[in-house]
Amino acid sequence: MPLSRIGPDGHPVRGDFLPPVALPRRMWAASRVDFLAPLRVGDEIERTSTVAAVTEKEGRSGPLVFVEVDHVTRAGPAPAVAERQTIVYRQAGGKPAPPRGAPGGDWDWRREVTPDPVLLFRYSALTFNAHRIHYDLDFATRTEGYPGLIVHGPLMATLLLDLAARNLGDNALAGFQFRGVSPAFSGSPLVLLGRREGAEVVLAAECGDGRPVMTASARIREG
Numbered sequence: 001m002p003l004s005r006i007g008p009d010g011h012p013v014r015g016d017f018l019p020p021v022a023l024p025r026r027m028w029a030a031s032r033v034d035f036l037a038p039l040r041v042g043d044e045i046e047r048t049s050t051v052a053a054v055t056e057k058e059g060r061s062g063p064l065v066f067v068e069v070d071h072v073t074r075a076g077p078a079p080a081v082a083e084r085q086t087i088v089y090r091q092a093g094g095k096p097a098p099p100r101g102a103p104g105g106d107w108d109w110r111r112e113v114t115p116d117p118v119l120l121f122r123y124s125a126l127t128f129n130a131h132r133i134h135y136d137l138d139f140a141t142r143t144e145g146y147p148g149l150i151v152h153g154p155l156m157a158t159l160l161l162d163l164a165a166r167n168l169g170d171n172a173l174a175g176f177q178f179r180g181v182s183p184a185f186s187g188s189p190l191v192l193l194g195r196r197e198g199a200e201v202v203l204a205a206e207c208g209d210g211r212p213v214m215t216a217s218a219r220i221r222e223g
Contacts, residue, residue, distance in 0.1 A: 009139075010130035019054055021065045023089035025144065026131075028153045029066070030086040032177040035221075036079050043075040052084070065089040092145075105202075109167050109194040112208075113159060115151045115186055123155045149186035156184060156214045160203045163192045164218055168201070171221070178203075178216035196220075 007013045014020045039045065053068040066088055073081040120134045132139040133150045140146045157178040164173060184190055189208035194201060203216040 006130060010132040010136075017049070017051070018067060018069075018087070019051065021054075021067065021089045023063065023065055024092045025090050027088050027090075027180070028085065029088040030177070030179040031154075031157065032084045032175070034082045034175045035173060036082060037075065038171075039073070039075050039080050045073060045075055045080075047071055047073045059090070062091050105195070107193040107195050107204075109163055109192075111159075111163055111166075111192045113190050113192065114188070115155070115184070115190060117149060117186055120149055120151065120155070120186055123152055123158075127152075127154065146183065147185060148188075151184040151186060151190065151213075153178070153180040153214065156180075156190065156205045157216060159190070159192055160194070160205060160214070160216050161218075163194050164201050164203065167194065168196070168220065173201070173218045174221040175219040176216065177218075178214055180214050182211060182213045184213040 005013055005016065009024075009026070011026060012018070048071070050070045051067065052070045053066075055066045055068075057064045057066065066086060069085045069087065071081075071083040071085060072079050073083075117135070117137075124130070124134050129152065133144055133146065134140075134152055135149065137149055140149050157176075160178065161173070161176060184205070184207060190213070191206045191208060192203075193206065194203045196202075199220045199222075201218040201220065203218065204212060205214040205216075206212050
């Protein structure tokens, strides 16, 4: 995408593909992903994206607009990955709503990671994500009002998927979904938690002080 079509926050300007929502702050709030078929080296890949729904709501932190986007990735004629992505827009300023708690119970798996600016920059480059809250400290703190660089929601989701793969195997999951509940910041420990419950996997990410930042779950592939 040409730089002329990039907005001041690093995102593509609105009104091309995504709707022209007036609220200034944009975050990747959640996703549901179904792994339908394998992607192999050498496959010709095509992804189709469609805006599925736009919903206005009044949240605890003020007005919100939720945009649902469907992504379908194909290897040849057959769908390989189907995703429903939820993007949330909210007003500038104000305090975010207090986070809801992570799932309770005992955890079988635990891993601690401390995201730093290098990891955030490399993940932004890998995913072609130019949102400045992840690499531009001055923008994140002075313009957006956050205490530091924000860890990508999809990066935390990737780390939770990796936690499941470390314990169940690389091809064990048929589907995965996650929801961000609170921001995580560069330099703060991130605790990844998981357990298996029959054919399901329950996952969560917390800050080192126990504040929940993401909840997630996964379906184990039959057979």
